[in-house]
Amino acid sequence: DAGxxxxxxxxxxxxxxxxxxxxxxxxxxxxxxxxxxxxGQGPQFIFQYYEEEERxxxxxxxxxxxxxxxxxxxxxxxxxxxxxxxxxxxxxxxxRGGSFREQFFGPGTRLTVL
Amino acid sequence: QQQVKQSPQSLIVQKGGISIINCAYENTAFDxxxxxxxxxGKGPALLIAIRPDVSEKKEGRFTISFNKxxxxxxxxxxxxxxxxxxxxxxxxxxxxxxxxxxYFGTGTSLTVIP
Numbered sequence: 159d160a161g162x163x164x165x166x167x168x169x170x171x172x173x174x175x176x177x178x179x180x181x182x183x184x185x186x187x188x189x190x191x192x193x194x195x196x197x198g199q200g201p202q203f204i205f206q207y208y209e210e211e212e213r214x215x216x217x218x219x220x221x222x223x224x225x226x227x228x229x230x231x232x233x234x235x236x237x238x239x240x241x242x243x244x245x246x247x248x249x250x251x252x253x254r255g256g257s258f259r260e261q262f263f264g265p266g267t268r269l270t271v272l
Numbered sequence: 273q274q275q276v277k278q279s280p281q282s283l284i285v286q287k288g289g290i291s292i293i294n295c296a297y298e299n300t301a302f303d304x305x306x307x308x309x310x311x312x313g314k315g316p317a318l319l320i321a322i323r324p325d326v327s328e329k330k331e332g333r334f335t336i337s338f339n340k341x342x343x344x345x346x347x348x349x350x351x352x353x354x355x356x357x358x359x360x361x362x363x364x365x366x367x368x369x370x371x372x373x374x375y376f377g378t379g380t381s382l383t384v385i386p
Contacts, residue, residue, distance in 0.1 A: 162315070191374070200278075200361050200376030201316065214371030248315050252372070259304040259365060259372065263315035 160185060162251050162264035170270045171239050179234040179267045183251030189213075190232040191261060192224060193248040201248055207232055208254055236269075244271045275299060276364050278377025285384050291349040293380045295362035298343065302364040302375075307336065307347045310359045310379075319360075320347070352384045 163182045171177050183190050189208045193201035203216035207226035226232045230251075236243055246268050250261040277296045285291045295305075303324055308316035322329045322336040322345065329336045335348040349356055362377040 189372075191372075193374075193376075198379070200363075200378050201374075203373050203375070206371050206373065208371070214368065214373045216373065250315075250374075259306070259321070260318060261306075261374065262318065263308075265313075265315045 162249055162262050164247075164249050164264040164267050166267060167265070168268045168270075170272065172272050173239055173241060175239050175271075176235065176237045177239060177269060179236075179247050179249075179269070181232045181234070181249030181251075181264060183230050183232070183249075184262050187251035187253050187262070188230050189252045189254050190226060190230065191250045191252070192232070192234045193250065193263075194218070194243075195246040195248055195266070197245070204234070239271045241271050244269060274378070275375035276362060276377045278362050278380060280380060281378070282381040283383070285352045285382065287352065287354060287384055287386050289352050289384075291347075291352045291356070291382055291384070293347045293360055293362070293382075294344065295346065295364075295377050296342075296344045297364050297375075299364070299366070300343070301366040301368075303367075304365045305336070305338065305345050306363050306365075306374075307334075308361045308363065308376075310361065316361060349382075352382075354384045354386050357382055357384050 191206040192204040195201045206214040246266040249264045306321035307319045310316040333350045338345045365374045
C-alpha cells in the first residue's frame with residue numbers, strides 16, 4: 159500500500175518564476191492538504207482540497223493556488239516566487255469519512271528560490 | 273499569532289529516561305490533538321492523537337496527557353531510546369465549514385544520549 163508520494167524531491171527556481179508541485183494521496187484517501195515548512199519551524203497550513211474544491215485556506219497570498227484531480231491527486235502552484243518561499247512543501251492526505259482527522263504526510267518537496 | 277505553543281525547543285535525555293514535551297492552546301473549538309515525529313529529510317509521521325473527551329491515551333512507550341481546563345497537553349516518551357531522537361510536533365485541529373485545518377507547534381528537537 160503506497161503512502162503519500164510527492165514530486166519532485168528537490169527543486170531550484172529563481173525569483174519571479176512559477177513552480178508546480180505534485181502529490182498523490184495514500185490509497186483510499188480523498189482529501190489533500192498542503193503545508194509549508196520553513197527550516198526549523200512547524201508546518202504551516204496552506205489549503206485543503208476535497209471533491210476538487212478548496213475547502214479551507216490558511217494565511218497565504220493568492221500566489222499560492224492548487225488543484226485536485228478526479229483521482230484525488232493534487233497540485234500546488236506558486237507564482238512570482240520570492241526568496242521567502244524557500245521551504246519544504248508537504249502534502250498530507252486523509253479520508254473525509256471515518257476518522258477524517260488522521261493526516262498522513264508525504265516526504266515533501268524541498269524548494270529553493272535563488 | 274501562534275495557535276499552539278510548544279516547549280521546550282530542545283531536549284536532551286539519557287537513554288532509558290522519560291522525555292516530556294508540552295503544548296498549550298487557546299482555541300476551545302479544537303477537538304483533535306495529534307503528535308507527529310519528524311526525522312531529517314522526511315515528512316512528519318503521526319505518532320499518537322487524542323480527543324478532548326479523554327485525559328490520557330497510551331500507545332506503547334508514548335502517552336498523551338490532556339488537561340482540558342488548562343488547555344494543555346503533553347507527550348511523554350517512556351524508556352527513551354537513541355532511535356527516538358527526532359523533532360516532535362504537537363498540533364490541533366477543528367472542523368470548520370466542511371474543512372479541517374491543522375495548527376502545528378514550533379517543534380521540539382529531542383536527543384537521546386546512549
